Amino acid sequence: MRYAYYPGCSLRGTGRAYEESLVAVFRALSVEIEEIDDWNCCGATTYMSVDELTSYALAARNLALAERDHTDIIAPCAACYLVLNKTQHYMREYPSIHLVVTRALGAIGLTYKGRVKVRHPLDILLNDVGVEAIAAKVKVPLNGLKVAPYYGCQIVRPYATFDDQRDPTSMDRLLSACGAKIVRYPLKTRCCGGSQKGTLPEVGLDLIHYLLMEAQKNGAEVISTVCPLCQFNLESFQKEAGDRHHPTSIPVLYFSQLLALALGAAPDSIGLQRGFVPIEPVLAGREITYA
Amino acid sequence: MELKRTVKFEADRDPEFARWVSHTVGGERIRHCLQCGLCSGKCPLSLYMDYTPRRLMHLSREGFKEEVLGSTSIWLCTACYACMVECPKKINVTHLLYALKERAIEEGRYPRRFAIPVMARQFSRMVRGRGRITESWLVLQVFMRTAIWRLLGMSRLGLKLLRAGRLPLRRETIQRQAEIATMLDSVATTRKELAL
Numbered sequence: 001m002r003y004a005y006y007p008g009c010s011l012r013g014t015g016r017a018y019e020e021s022l023v024a025v026f027r028a029l030s031v032e033i034e035e036i037d038d039w040n041c042c043g044a045t046t047y048m049s050v051d052e053l054t055s056y057a058l059a060a061r062n063l064a065l066a067e068r069d070h071t072d073i074i075a076p077c078a079a080c081y082l083v084l085n086k087t088q089h090y091m092r093e094y095p096s097i098h099l100v101v102t103r104a105l106g107a108i109g110l111t112y113k114g115r116v117k118v119r120h121p122l123d124i125l126l127n128d129v130g131v132e133a134i135a136a137k138v139k140v141p142l143n144g145l146k147v148a149p150y151y152g153c154q155i156v157r158p159y160a161t162f163d164d165q166r167d168p169t170s171m172d173r174l175l176s177a178c179g180a181k182i183v184r185y186p187l188k189t190r191c192c193g194g195s196q197k198g199t200l201p202e203v204g205l206d207l208i209h210y211l212l213m214e215a216q217k218n219g220a221e222v223i224s225t226v227c228p229l230c231q232f233n234l235e236s237f238q239k240e241a242g243d244r245h246h247p248t249s250i251p252v253l254y255f256s257q258l259l260a261l262a263l264g265a266a267p268d269s270i271g272l273q274r275g276f277v278p279i280e281p282v283l284a285g286r287e288i289t290y291a
Numbered sequence: 292m293e294l295k296r297t298v299k300f301e302a303d304r305d306p307e308f309a310r311w312v313s314h315t316v317g318g319e320r321i322r323h324c325l326q327c328g329l330c331s332g333k334c335p336l337s338l339y340m341d342y343t344p345r346r347l348m349h350l351s352r353e354g355f356k357e358e359v360l361g362s363t364s365i366w367l368c369t370a371c372y373a374c375m376v377e378c379p380k381k382i383n384v385t386h387l388l389y390a391l392k393e394r395a396i397e398e399g400r401y402p403r404r405f406a407i408p409v410m411a412r413q414f415s416r417m418v419r420g421r422g423r424i425t426e427s428w429l430v431l432q433v434f435m436r437t438a439i440w441r442l443l444g445m446s447r448l449g450l451k452l453l454r455a456g457r458l459p460l461r462r463e464t465i466q467r468q469a470e471i472a473t474m475l476d477s478v479a480t481t482r483k484e485l486a487l
Contacts, residue, residue: 010426012423012459013425013457013458014426014452016457017457038467039465040423040471041418043418044414044424045369045370046410046411046414046415047415048393049393049407052389052390053478054478057475057477057478061471090316096487097316099485100481103477103478104474104475104478107474107477108470153370153372153373154371157371158372158385189373190371190373191335191336194369195369195410196367198430199406199407200367207335207336236451236452273455274455274457275455
C-alpha cells in the first residue's frame with residue numbers, strides 16, 4: 001500500500017498533532033506514504049468565495065503531481081479532501097472548467113487525465129487496512145474510554161463514497177476496534193462554524209457550544225475529530241463558549257491520536273502535549289497505561 | 292418612523308440577475324426548486340439569517356438582486372453542504388451560495404472592514420505569492436485590516452498556540468512558486484477569451 005500524501009497547510013500549523021499521529025498510525029500499520037513533491041495550497045473554502053475558477057486550477061496542480069507518480073492521494077484535512085474531490089467532479093461535469101484547468105496546467109508543463117483518487121485516512125484505514133488488521137495490532141486497549149465521534153461536514157458531504165452522509169460510522173468502527181466505547185452523538189455531522197469564530201464570533205461560539213454540550217451531556221470523556229479546523233474550534237474556545245452558555249471541559253483529540261495511542265505510540269510523539277484541555281486525567285481514570 | 296412597502300412588485304425584479312443565477316455553476320437546477328424547505332431545516336445557520344436558504348433560492352431565481360446580494364445569509368453560509376445533501380431536486384444550493392458570495396464581493400456589497408471578504412483577499416494574495424498558507428500570518432493580516440483591537444483579546448490564545456508548537460512563524464513557501472502565478476494568469480486569460 002503506497003499513497004501520495006497531501007498534508008495541506010493546517011497540518012503544518014495548528015493541526016500538527018494530526019500529522020504526527022497519522023504518520024505514527026501509518027507506520028504501525030505498514031502503510032507507505034510519500035509527500036507530494038512541492039504541493040501547494042488547495043484554496044480551501046476561502047479561495048472558492050473570491051474566485052472559484054482559479055481555485056480549481058490550484059487544486060488540480062496537486063492532482064497532476066500525484067498522477068505523475070501513479071498514486072492515489074491521502075488528504076487528511078476536511079477542506080483539502082473536499083476541494084480536491086470537488087475539482088475532480090467539476091472537471092468531469094463542466095467542459096469549460098476542464099478547459100480552463102487543462103490550459104493552466106499546460107502553462108506549467110503538467111497534464112491531468114483524471115486518474116487519481118482522493119481519499120481520506122478513515123477510508124484507507126477501514127477499506128484498505130481493515131478493522132481486523134488494526135484490532136490485531138492494538139497494544140494499549142482504550143478500556144472503554146467514552147468517545148463522541150465528531151465527523152463535521154466536509155468529510156462525508158457531499159462527495160465521500162466510503163461512508164453514510166447522514167450517519168457516518170467509519171470512525172466509530174475504528175475506535176471500537178481499539179477498545180473505545182462510542183457514545184451516542186446525533187450532532188456528529190453538524191457544522192462547527194468553520195472560520196465563523198474569527199469572522200462572525202457570536203454565531204461561531206454558539207455552534208461550537210452546542211457540539212460541546214451535546215458531547216458532555218451524553219457522557220463523552222473525549223471528542224474525536226477528523227478535521228484540523230473542527231479540532232481547533234472545539235478545543236480553543238471552550239472557555240469563551242462556556243462563559244456565554246454553560247461551562248464544558250472536554251478534551252478534543254484527532255481520531256488518529258487515539259488510534260496511535262492504542263497502537264502503542266509514545267504520547268509526545270503524537271502531539272498529545274499540544275492539546276489545551278489535558279487528556280492525561282481521562283486516560284488515567286480509565287487506567288490506560290500508555291508507553 | 293420609517294415606512295416601507297412590504298410587498299414586492301414585479302418591477303423590483305432584475306431579469307438579468309435571474310438569468311445569471313440559472314446559468315452560473317450551481318444554479319442550473321434552480322428552476323426545479325419545490326420550495327419544500329428541507330435546506331432551511333437542515334441549515335445550522337438558518338436561524339441567524341434574514342432570508343433562509345429556501346427563501347434565498349426563490350428570491351434568486353426570480354431576480355430579486357438587491358435582497359439576495361444584500362442579505363446576511365450569503366455571509367453566514369459555512370459551506371457545510373447539509374442543504375445540498377437533503378435537496379430532493381438535487382439543487383447545488385451550497386455552490387450557488389458560493390457564486391452569490393463571489394458576486395457580492397465583486398460588486399463590493401459588504402460593510403467596510405468586514406472580515407470575510409478581507410480574509411478571502413489576503414488568503415488569495417498569500418497563495419499567489421507563496422503557494423501555501425501560513426495560518427499565523429493570515430490571521431495577523433486579517434485582524435490588522437479589520438479589528439486590530441481584537442488582537443489583544445486573541446493574544447492569550449496566540450501564546451498558548453506558540454507554546455504548543457502550533458503556530459510556526461516561519462512562512463511556508465513552495466519551491467516552484469512562479470508556477471502558481473503562471474497558472475493564475477493563464478486562468479485569467481482563458482476566462483477573458485471564453486467570457487466566463
